[in-house]
Amino acid sequence: VWRLPCICRKVATGEEKRYCYAVGMDATGILKDLPDFRNFDQTTPEVAISEIMDLDANGMTHSVWTFQTPFIGAICNCDQDCMAYRIEYRSRLAKIMWKAEYVSAIDKELCKGCKSCRKQCMFEAIDYSREKRRCSIDYRRCYGCGVCRASCSEKAITLLPRKGTQLAANTW
Structure with missing residues (x-):
């Protein structure tokens, strides 16, 4: 596993943030001659998993990138600086990010209405009802x-299979 600079953040912010992980290939052998990719950080799968869990807690959305499917080439950890996010979600220029096989669901009995989940959702899929003082998911x-x-301290959010959720089924 190699931790490498995120090209999206470099383009969007000018900063070098190492939020992407090349897996299943010798990334140094493939990209060694490109100036921005000479200094990869090699790490263990266990360290990478721990770092990805930290990124998860900080609101990063994980995306799997293939280079000649079905082989996984990288796991990127995206936020609103991600070029794929900007191209697809903000600009609607191209379909390059695909929805997961799951959707989030909020247990209305457990939700305390703190809105921490809403702050983390970069897809604007969480609504807050002032009347009910609870959050809800827009499955579409x-x-x-x-x-x-x-981000939910109350553990009120679970993931449900997309195809078993009427409003979310077949919305890729």
Whole structure:
């Protein structure tokens, strides 16, 4: 596993943030001659998993990138600086991010209405009702990333199979 600079953040903010992980290939052998990719950080799968869990808690959405499907090339950890997010979600220029096989669901009995999940959702899929003092998921907008779940201190959010959820089924 190699941790590498996120090209999206470099383009969007000018900063080098190492939020992407090349997996299943010798990334140094493939990209070694490109100036921005000479200094990869090699790490263990266990460390990468721990770092990805921390990114999850900080609101990063995980995206799996293939380079000649079905082989996984990288796991990127995206936020609103992600170029794929900007191209698809903000600009609606191209379909390059796909929704997960799951959608988030909020247990209305457990939700305390703190809105921490809403702050984390970069897809604007969480609504808040002042009347009910609770949050709810707009299944049509939900990408199923689960970042909202990681932010919920009440454990009120679970992931449900997309195809078993009437409003979300077949919305890819």
